[in-house]
Amino acid sequence: MADAQFPHIVVRNVSRAEKFARPGTGGERRLPSRVPDRQAHATRLLQQLHDSQDAAREALARRSNVLTQGQNGIYLAIASRAREPLLAERLERRKKNIELLAVKEEAGRTTATIFVPETARDFFPKAIEDYRIKNEPRAKVPEPKGRRLVEGIGDFTSRFSVIYGLMRPMTFLLLQK
DSSP states (O other): OHHHHOTTOOOOSOOOOOOOOOOOSSSOOOOOOOOSOHHHHHHHHHHHHHHHHHHHHHHHHHHTTTSOTTTOEEEEEEEEOTTOOOOGGGTOBGGGTBEEEEEEEETTEEEEEEEEEGGGTTHHHHHHHHHHHOBOTTOSSOOBTTHHHHTTEEEEEOSHHHHHHHHHHHHHHHHHO
């Protein structure tokens, strides 16, 4: 019927059999590459985290008589390793009240700002220590526990620059008006 209606269109041998392939679930999710020395990476992150927490303790001590235990906490800026993804959504832990506040990408690095309440201050040191010494129990191939979270992290900082990082986009919007 189509041949009689459109004799000028000739289509031959254009189809081929292919195995069914399930479509993706919405984009390619890149994971951080492996760190060459797991022990050294974990040790460096633990040192940076402890330094950041120590720097924040003095300011926290000044505020602690005004705020409740759940409101006390520190703001951490977590930067990714150079040209590696930071799985920022994994930083937020609602059960522990760890809040993801901002995520920025600049010069090939992702920086996430989070609030860690005083009640959850041991979460990141424990996660990094587990990464350093434990393997994932259900993995087919031995893999460090929490690899996807910890191997994406390059630096921890806790300074007033973190507050500036949160306020700068708001200041820019206010100046435009």
